[in-house]
Amino acid sequence: MSQVSPGRVRGGTSQLRVPLLGVGVGLRVPHYAYILRERPRVDFFEIISENFMVAGGKPLYHLDRVLESYPVIQHGVSLNIGGPAPLDRDYLTRLKALVRRVQPAWLSDHVCWSGADGAHLHDLLPLPYCSEAVDRLVERASMVQDFLEVRFALENTSSYMTYTASTLTEWQFVSEVVDRADIGLLFDVNNVFVSSYNHGFDALEFVRNVPHERIVQIHLAGHTNLGTHIIDTHRGHVHDAVWALYREALRQAGAPVSTLIEWDDEIPEFEVLMAEAERAKQEQALALGSAAGD
């Protein structure tokens, strides 16, 4: 069922051979019963790793049932890869145990930091885009990938603040991290849109200037515009402007990319998510058909 992407290489430095999984959706609690009863036709599911880094009970029971029928990939929110403290060994050990259970084609977390001085803030805080932060992320991302023995990817985040200490654009920063660490890029085009609105940069410039051969997955989601800024709420349908960025990202990649619909607030019926996933497939066909015709 799975396909393998052609291992496009930039600069001859990497072979990011990951399977092309199609269009998937996030595995969320309100849908467990429906999924296990109806076994809907979904290409793959993405789990939030931390929700399953537990000893037993319902979470792992449901995960095991889903694993019987679907490919599952892991997405994390608490690695704190950019934080001032060294990586949490206990966290990584538990994450590796989950990797052995799930056997994901790849695993991801965010270009961010989440805590300092012993406190875990449970947020995806942006880093200043500077060489010191690049060095820190590169060293740790390589270590994570080696330790977990699975393809590791980092996702560009939405942000609501920018630092005077930044010396790079966000796309330069992200590109340097994934290139030097030799890891994948989980490209969230909704996050690109949100941050471009919040910080006044050109979203298309971001989309066109990341290493497309390193994109292992694309995230799509809804957001909430508060006027002064946009919050990445993962609520509601993907906005038209984000679909446009998605098509451009695919054109730049020149091939289909595994894509995930995220919907985490006011979670709708599963059929609504499936319809959004179907739209993503249509947009892929539209984008790549256009590219072929150009």
Add this chain to the structure above:
Amino acid sequence: MSSLTQLQLELAAFLQRRSLLENDREASAWATRTLTGSSSLSPVQQLEIYREQFWLRHTSSLVEDFPGLSGVLGQRAWERLIEGYLERHPPTHFSLRDLGARLPAYVADQSWLEQRDLCRDMAALEWASIECFDAPDTEPLNPAELQQIAPEAWTQATCVLNPALRLLRVAYPVAELRRALKRSRVEGGTVSYPDKKPENLVVYRRQRELDVASVSTGARDLLEGFAAGKPLLEAVEGVVRSGHVTESELGPWLTALLRDFAANGWVTRVELP
């Protein structure tokens, strides 16, 4: 210390402040030096977005995990309690699941709470439920294995409890109150504070479902003996000494209890020395 680390330590401290940063001169000055702002938000307003999210995220997580406690307290007292709790015990674990681990002990120390003992019991019940929810899975006790244990070996046998089980001594009927609060959220209506009614609760998970049972003091003492790793004879002697069962009643009493413990999945293994 690197400049990046310094920035992160300072920022993390601002995000954990309880009051609005726009009214905070130190925060405003720091933000102006450190953040760019945008065409529609000043630097300190950008910082405030993250501070607000810190409190919203953690208070929402605690409301979800402690619906009974928040229901007993009501909005205002709940907010006061939780803001104080997060200030005293900032989140330190990567998982939000562990956020309320110290809440029962914190509640017990809050003399301003009108119904402190009731709140303490409710917090303990809800934390025990969280611990049982995702504790390790175990196989149920196999009756055939029990039958192979020689009668004389039972005295030194150790009954191992289900890891998804917690024992609580409460002064108020909090399990019943929690169910009533849940019903009232669906059906409407008000729920009154209950009178004191000491109970011994067993919070446990069986077949992936959580349940709460009330047990006698003798059964509680026996289970506490098992939880402490005491051999059966020593655990039973403790119950007899406390006067909850006489020696003449002991045989049938113990047989019935062990049968119930096994049927409920509370004892999952019997180990012989």
